[in-house]
Amino acid sequence: MQNKIQEQRMREYFIQAAKEIIRGEGMRAISVRNVAEQAGYSYATLYNYFTNIKDLVFECTVDFQEECLEQIDRDSKNLDMGFDRIKIRTKSFMKYFIQYPGIFTLFYIENPSTIAKKHSTIDLINSFLDRVNQQEWDYFLETHYLNEAIIESKKAQLRYNVIGILLFYLNRQFPKTYNDYLQITDNQLSMVLKID
Amino acid sequence: MQNKIQEQRMREYFIQAAKEIIRGEGMRAISVRNVAEQAGYSYATLYNYFTNIKDLVFECTVDFQEECLEQIDRDSKNLDMGFDRIKIRTKSFMKYFIQYPGIFTLFYIENPSTIAKKHSTIDLINSFLDRVNQQEWDYFLETHYLNEAIIESKKAQLRYNVIGILLFYLNRQFPKTYNDYLQITDNQLSMVLKID
DNA sequence: AGGCAATATTAACACTGTTAATATTATGAA
DNA sequence: TTCATAATATTAACAGTGTTAATATTGCCT
Incomplete structure (x- = not known):
């Protein structure tokens, strides 16, 4: 998390992915692996930008x-x-x-x-x-x-x-x-x- | 599930166990293994008397x-x-x-x-x-x-x-x-x- | 081109609900 | 009482969950 612009861009990828899932399939379909896949990254990558999945969805x-x-x-x-x-x-x-x-x-x-x-x-x-x-x-x-x-x-x-x-x-x-x-x-x- | 009286008694054990957990620690603490342990049985035994854990808690x-x-x-x-x-x-x-x-x-x-x-x-x-x-x-x-x-x-x-x-x-x-x-x-x- | 830091990925752990296979117990007939 | 069978309980296993540690890969600067 050196480059703040790149970091925010990455956060946005995950947020957009989560939003699509919530809108389409609802909160039940939200999972770390699900959101990460939709964002095009591995599930653990998510934790480089969010402390946990709850923090992400509430954003x-x-x-x-x-x-x-x-x-x-x-x-x-x-x-x-x-x-x-x-x-x-x-x-x-x-x-x-x-x-x-x-x-x-x-x-x-x-x-x-x-x-x-x-x-x-x-x-x-x-x-x-x-x-x-x-x-x-x-x-x-x-x-x-x-x-x-x-x-x-x-x-x-x-x-x-x-x-x-x-x-x-x-x-x-x-x-x-x-x-x-x-x-x-x-x-x-x-x-x-x-x-x- | 031959003896209806015994069956109902067993169901009651699990229901009482679930009630105590819900009252005390709340729904977050409800799990199949948790309820079964509180009732004094193995977790799979629960499925002989309830189709799933949701059915049990709603009872x-x-x-x-x-x-x-x-x-x-x-x-x-x-x-x-x-x-x-x-x-x-x-x-x-x-x-x-x-x-x-x-x-x-x-x-x-x-x-x-x-x-x-x-x-x-x-x-x-x-x-x-x-x-x-x-x-x-x-x-x-x-x-x-x-x-x-x-x-x-x-x-x-x-x-x-x-x-x-x-x-x-x-x-x-x-x-x-x-x-x-x-x-x-x-x-x-x-x-x-x-x-x- | 090589080395180091930043970042991404896989492996692993402790949970979850649920089902199938196995072990135990109870019941009834010989 | 003994044995077979049915009823019931338990363990093993599977696929899923969130999260962390160890490893692999990438990008950047000298």
């Missing part, structure tokens, strides 16, 4: 977040500020994980190697949905439409509800059909995103 | 649900029907999984061997919190305090919110402190369990 999360955010922006452009925009953006957020269940597993199911290590990555994941709608929450605050306590409460409500729905649907096959999932989602978002 | 869920329900009933006895009773019972439900994080992992994180197989067990897990508060929801319906649509919506809101909070706290160390977790929980339950 993928920043790229996935970017990609997800791009989809959300596409799906919500030209929309006026307000609850409806949050609703659309949140549904787009959820759609991304429905498309790539392996990425949901990585974000919320998989547990990191060490609890303390790479805490920033986990923090970014935890606050992801909050950041997706940050513009809107700020708008509500500035226009005095909602006060800060209410905003924090609704932000949390949305966060837990959305991840809960995805957890049940993707990890527990509940509800059984996609249509039921869509209906529950719409109902729940409507409950959270309204003035009481 | 533990019925016992855990019973135990959890007993705690909830203890914590909520002598309470009048109403939102407060749901709140207390739901907090007790959550407390159980905070006490035994391994059981939360088993219930909501771990995925079964086959999707179709043992669907009833998964269904019982999915509906567990609903059943915990079924008495109260029925009471609200009978007394015309809430209509059926509202009840179903609130039931779902509670379900997703509660599991979401536990997922973040137990699997993502968010929030960092137990006190913050308690405050968020109380706030969220108050939001869901009120008349709009």
Whole structure:
């Protein structure tokens, strides 16, 4: 690890390989030998650039977040500020994980190697949905439409509800059909995103 | 598997062993050899009574649900029907999984061997919190305090919110402190369990 | 071209779940 | 009781996992 540019390039090869596997076959297909083969290197080479496989896969999360955010922006452009925009953006957020269940597993199911290590990555994941709608929450605050306590409460409500729905649907096959999932989602978002 | 009584007794040995490990060291410590040793048998013997290790661990869920329900009933006895009773019972439900994080992992994180197989067990897990508060929801319906649509919506809101909070706290160390977790929980339950 | 440092690969270890072959135990008939 | 057979338990083995140490290969500079 003398040449920093070459080192980062090598890391990127492994990260791209891991991303493809996670996107396609999911977290179950992730293994040191699998990722290395996809990257075109031997399995032990991976350890010259990452301390372990968990560290590697969690580095993928920043790229996935970017990609997800791009989809959300596409799906919500030209929309006026307000609850409806949050609703659309949140549904787009959820759609991304429905498309790539392996990425949901990585974000919320998989547990990191060490609890303390790479805490920033986990923090970014935890606050992801909050950041997706940050513009809107700020708008509500500035226009005095909602006060800060209410905003924090609704932000949390949305966060837990959305991840809960995805957890049940993707990890527990509940509800059984996609249509039921869509209906529950719409109902729940409507409950959270309204003035009481 | 000639004598059904002896067979069930053997299964119970393995189930009890698995339960102790899940309660104590968590799902990470579950392995065929580990469970078998705790049960006092060789690892291959397990396969005479269970098709695989996943089937075995998911059989533990019925016992855990019973135990959890007993705690909830203890914590909520002598309470009048109403939102407060749901709140207390739901907090007790959550407390159980905070006490035994391994059981939360088993219930909501771990995925079964086959999707179709043992669907009833998964269904019982999915509906567990609903059943915990079924008495109260029925009471609200009978007394015309809430209509059926509202009840179903609130039931779902509670379900997703509660599991979401536990997922973040137990699997993502968010929030960092137990006190913050308690405050968020109380706030969220108050939001869901009120008349709009 | 030779030597040294950087990097990549193979071999090995301790695990995992699962199955097949073997050893042990229990049961019933002579 | 003895022996054969069925039932059950155990060991050996296989293919997989993550990770580390020893070895092979590459690239660079004198």
